Amino acid sequence: MHEGSLMEQCTSTSRVFNGRILKLRVDKVIFEDGLEATREVVEHPGASVIIPLLEDNSILLVQQYRYAVGRELLEIPAGTCQIGEQPELCAKRELQEETGYACESLEKVLECYVAPGYSTEKIHFYLARGLSRIGQNPDEDERITVVQISIPTALSKIRAGEICDAKTICAIFRVMDFVKDSTL
């Protein structure tokens, strides 16, 4: 086995792209032992996931066409943080925009990286409870259908490959800690 992972220091940066959501840079790095390598890095402002947990222990998912992967996906509500936006405010905003619900409480339950090999994106997961319907307000380029689903059905859909989005699988896994076993 190796003696442990080593830090990499950046020796030069080439900025390749500065887009609406993504930025891309290519860095040259040097390891502590002198080896050099290249790192392609997607800069992403981060995102919030909201797990809307209803009184009957069902959750809300959203179905939408995902252009990058060329198909519809069934996902947990989520959205990209705006510049300078706190993840918790992003979560509240996206909950309403995507599902039409407001919540009484929002509890941080998880955070994780989605693709640490090349993307800076960190996702903040919030459990939303005390939900009340106030009306949907999606971005004009988002076409979203809200789906209410029980946790056992969601688990079946993961095993059947019908839910196949990493953050959604993480969210469903995490929410199980917050519902009584007797209802699963």
Add this chain to the structure above:
Amino acid sequence: MHEGSLMEQCTSTSRVFNGRILKLRVDKVIFEDGLEATREVVEHPGASVIIPLLEDNSILLVQQYRYAVGRELLEIPAGTCQIGEQPELCAKRELQEETGYACESLEKVLECYVAPGYSTEKIHFYLARGLSRIGQNPDEDERITVVQISIPTALSKIRAGEICDAKTICAIFRVMDFVKDSTL
């Protein structure tokens, strides 16, 4: 609620970057109702995750420095598919390179997208059993420490935020279907 998600058709593509691992393009798209939008798409060749499940129901994880997120992470073994490489062969190769183990059986147990809002990356998850140690062989720019860990400890580390990589959380969640409850 909306009437359902709508397909988006590409009307023009601008290729921005063609790197060692990533490509990036910006597409203009049009919805069925005529609305136009822009999509920033990271093209990724896909990846394989290997869940090495030992006889005692522990699993192998790897600890490595992740430059894009600026810290060490404890992750399930995984690697990017080479051009034209089948995900199952990628899984076998990465299992040996990163952990130094070979396996008797490899079973596909999950596939998912990691960032379908902007990346084409799909991850293929394989459960590896019948493990035997043959020696590690990492890429020269990978500095990896192998960590053997029980599933209950892995679950604790997810809840404590010490495991914070989406694919690793998905893998630990999925492997629980394949171990006897009595051992958890």
